C-alpha cells in the first residue's frame with residue numbers, strides 16, 4: 001500500500017543560485033539536412049535551472065519565439081482520450097484513483113468493445129479532434145484477447161482518419177510491433193516526475209522501467225508521447241529533473257503531455273493544494289525552449305484553470321489540449337467551452353493531415 005503523503009525530494013523550493021543569463025543559451029543546434037535547425041539533446045542542469053530562474057515574461061518571450069519557428073501560430077491540436085479499461089490497476093501511482101491500492105479507487109469496469117471505441121472516435125473526429133488516445137489501467141500488456149482487441153481498436157481509429165495513441169503500461173518489443181503494424185501513431189508512457197522524486201509517486205515500478213519502455217517504443221519506430229505531472233509536492237529541482245530527462249533522450253518525445261495534478265479524494269495526494277497556474281506556465285515555457293519541435297499538451301488540470309490561465313499556457317508554448325468532458329477519471333472543460341475559448345483566441349484545430357506528433 002502506497003499511502004504516505006509525498007514529501008519534496010530536495011530541501012530547496014527555488015533555484016536562486018542559477019547564474020546563467022538565458023539570453024546566452026543556444027536554443028537549437030546547427031541546420032539539419034532539411035534546412036531546419038536541429039534541436040538540442042545536450043542540455044545541462046545549470047542551463048535548465050537558469051530557465052526556471054528567469055523572469056517569467058522574458059522566458060515566455062523566448063519560448064514564444066521558438067514556438068513560432070517550429071509551429072503554426074494559429075493551430076492547436078485537439079486530442080480526445082478514451083478510458084478503454086478503467087480501475088483495478090495493480091500499480092500504486094499516488095495520484096491515480098484507478099489504482100487498486102487506494103481507498104478512493106474507482107470501480108473497475110470491463111474493457112470497452114471495439115465498436116464502442118469506433119463510435120467514440122467518430123464522435124471525437126466530428127467534434128474536431130485529430131488524435132484519439134486510448135488508456136487501459138494495466139501494469140503491462142499481456143498477450144491474449146484483451147490485447148488483440150486493443151490492436152483492432154488501433155486499426156479502427158486509424159481507419160477513421162485519426163492519429164491512434166495508446167497507453168497500456170509496460171510492453172515487449174513484439175507487442176509494440178503488433179500495434180505499429182495496426183497503424184499506431186504514438187505510445188504514451190509518462191515519466192511522472194524526476195528520478196529523485198519518483199519514489200514519492202509510485203513504488204511498484206522503477207524509473208528505469210519507464211525509460212526502458214520508452215526505448216522499446218522508440219526502437220519500434222513508433223512516436224513517443226511522454227510527459228509528467230506537476231503539483232505532486234515536488235520541488236522546482238524535480239521539475240528541472242523531469243524536463244532534463246525528457247529533453248536529453250537521444251530523440252525528444254514528439255508529444256509531451258504536461259498535467260496539473262487533480263487531487264483525487266482517497267488517494268495519497270488527495271489533500272495537496274492546486275499547482276499555481278503560473279508555475280505550470282513556467283514549466284510549459286521551459287519545455288518549449290528545450291523541446292522546440294514537440295507537441296506540448298495541456299492535459300489534466302484544466303478544469304480548475306481560468307480561461308486566462310489556459311490562454312497564457314497556449315501563448316507560452318502549449319499547442320494541444322485534451323478535449324472532452326472527462327480525462328480518464330478527472331473532470332475536463334467540455335468541448336463547447338473549449339471551442340468557445342479557441343474562437344476567442346483566434347485558434348483553430350490542427351487538421352490530422354498536418355499533424356506532426
Ligand code: SF4
Pocket residue numbers: 089090091092093096097098099100136137138139169
Ligand atoms: S496511472 Fe496508470 S499505471 Fe498508475 S495506477 Fe493509474 S492506471 Fe495504473
